[in-house]
Amino acid sequence: QVQLQESGPGLVKPSETLSLTCTVSGGSIRSSYWSWIRQPPRKGLQWIGYIHYTGSTNYNPSLKSRVTISVNTSKNQFSLRLNSVTAADTAVYYCASGGDSWFDPWGQGTLVTVSS
Amino acid sequence: AIQLTQSPSSLSASVGDRVTITCRASQGITSDLAWYQQKPGKSPKLLIYDASSLESGLPSRFSGSGSGTDFTLTISSLQPEDFATYYCQQFNSYPLTFGGGTKVEIK
Numbered sequence: 276q277v278q279l280q281e282s283g284p285g286l287v288k289p290s291e292t293l294s295l296t297c298t299v300s301g302g303s304i305r306s307s308y309w310s311w312i313r314q315p316p317r318k319g320l321q322w323i324g325y326i327h328y329t330g331s332t333n334y335n336p337s338l339k340s341r342v343t344i345s346v347n348t349s350k351n352q353f354s355l356r357l358n359s360v361t362a363a364d365t366a367v368y369y370c371a372s373g374g375d376s377w378f379d380p381w382g383q384g385t386l387v388t389v390s391s
Numbered sequence: 392a393i394q395l396t397q398s399p400s401s402l403s404a405s406v407g408d409r410v411t412i413t414c415r416a417s418q419g420i421t422s423d424l425a426w427y428q429q430k431p432g433k434s435p436k437l438l439i440y441d442a443s444s445l446e447s448g449l450p451s452r453f454s455g456s457g458s459g460t461d462f463t464l465t466i467s468s469l470q471p472e473d474f475a476t477y478y479c480q481q482f483n484s485y486p487l488t489f490g491g492g493t494k495v496e497i498k
Contacts, residue, residue: 310487320435320478320489335486336392369434376482377425379446381434 277302279370279382287364287389293357297370297382304328304351308374311344311355313366314384321366325374326353333374360389393417393481397490403498410466412493414479419459423483426455426464429492430475438477439464469495 283295297309311323324334326344334342343356357364367386371378394417404410414424422442427435437446439455442462452467466473474497479490 319491320480322487322489333485337486374487376423377437377440377480378427378435379437379440381436384434 277372277380279372279380281368281370281382281385283385283387285386285388287360287387288391289361289389290359293355293360293364293368293387293389295355295368295370295385295387297353297355299351299353299372304346304348304353307372309346309353310371310374310378312369312371312378312381313364314369315363315366323355323357323368327374362389365389392486393420393484393488395479395481395488395490397477397479397493399493400491401494401496403496404469405498406469406471408469408498410469410473410495412464412477412495414457414462414464414490416460416462416481416483420481420483422458423481424455424457424462425480425482426453427478427480428473428475429478435478466495 278300280298287293305328308325308327310325324344326332326346341358346353365388367384369381369384371381396415398413424442426439429435443455454465476492476494478492
């Protein structure tokens with residue numbers, strides 16, 4: 276079965292760029308849409324955007340100006356870049372399979388804190 | 392963006408109780424709705440998709456219903472492992488959005 280694992284720095288300075296990678300195992304990244312979702316501490320879920328293995332993307336308009344999602348099919352990975360971060364971007368970031376409907380499965384999530 | 396309003400935001404219930412959570416969409420979304428369960432420190436887990444289809448392998452005490460703007464998630468007999476936060480999510484239009492969550496606590 277497909278499993279996802281997020282990786283990347285847990286601490287990012289304000290105004291810098293948050294970069295995370297999601298590694299897909301147990302299946303091919305060429306089989307689906309792939310999304311990033313975040314959850315600020317003690318708050319709800321926000322969809323950030325998706326990428327299809329063909330490279331097509333769709334971003335949440337609230338973050339669109341700062342977000343880039345890319346895919347590396349040879350490594351079975353997709354990545355998130357969020358620039359000009361502030362404390363409001365502190366959250367647990369999840370990668371998940373899906374983006375054209377429901378999300379399943381999800382990665383375990385990684386906490387990214389924005390602080391100097 | 393389509394807003395999803397869940398109610399209640401929290402509830403206390405006992406083992407064996409029947410629990411109903413509602414999710415109301417700000418505009419019609421046909422049956423394009425999913426439900427998730429999230430336990431503390433864990434990622435959300437898909438329960439229901441297409442408003443009423445139970446994810447494979449999950450117990451039949453979970454059920455979903457509704458279409459258009461009003462949806463419900465029902466747990467027919469609450470079990471100890473069901474104490475968690477539940478979220479609805481719409482996939483009718485972009486951006487994909489989630490409800491604010493309903494925390495189910497032990498009474």
